[in-house]
Amino acid sequence: MRLEKVRNKNKGYNIYLIIANREYGSYWTSPPKSVDHADLEYIKDRYPKINTNIRMNQFKELYKNLWIEITENQKGIMKHCIGLDYKKKPYRNYFFTSYKNEEWNNLVTKGLAIKSTKEPDKYDCVYFWLSKQGVEFILNKSISDKVYNEL
Numbered sequence: 837m838r839l840e841k842v843r844n845k846n847k848g849y850n851i852y853l854i855i856a857n858r859e860y861g862s863y864w865t866s867p868p869k870s871v872d873h874a875d876l877e878y879i880k881d882r883y884p885k886i887n888t889n890i891r892m893n894q895f896k897e898l899y900k901n902l903w904i905e906i907t908e909n910q911k912g913i914m915k916h917c918i919g920l921d922y923k924k925k926p927y928r929n930y931f932f933t934s935y936k937n938e939e940w941n942n943l944v945t946k947g948l949a950i951k952s953t954k955e956p957d958k959y960d961c962v963y964f965w966l967s968k969q970g971v972e973f974i975l976n977k978s979i980s981d982k983v984y985n986e987l
Contacts, residue, residue: 839895839899849863874896897978917931917965920974929971948970
């Protein structure tokens with residue numbers, strides 16, 4: 837499952853739900869930044885394919901990611917963190933850099949990354965990881981806990 841938003845000429849957004857290469861669109865005039873308050877019936881009215889609580893929860897997580905803005909450089913370091921700059925499939929999840937790194941600390945603030953709680957080494961460096969939300973954000977699709985834990 838994936839979500840994509842496209843700015844509409846009427847100043848709203850078309851938000852597309854993509855499941856198995858099929859698109860299901862819905863026009864939102866002034867979409868909220870979160871749909872955590874919405875129940876299954878509300879979401880199902882907009883997207884009939886969201887018909888279970890599991891899909892609804894996946895939808896809500898992906899929906900949050902639509903409104904997070906990051907720089908191109910941050911996208912690049914996130915991809916590097918999970919190994920997408922060398923392979924087509926993520927195979928790791930760590931990045932070692934200064935604990936003061938502004939870009940990584942900004943990603944932590946947005947909930948896309950996790951910072952090590954250990955003391956910095958003698959070079960003032962610590963590990964950062966992408967959170968599950970961060971991996972889903974950069975891959976632009978939902979992933980299972982099992983896949984996330986195997987990174």
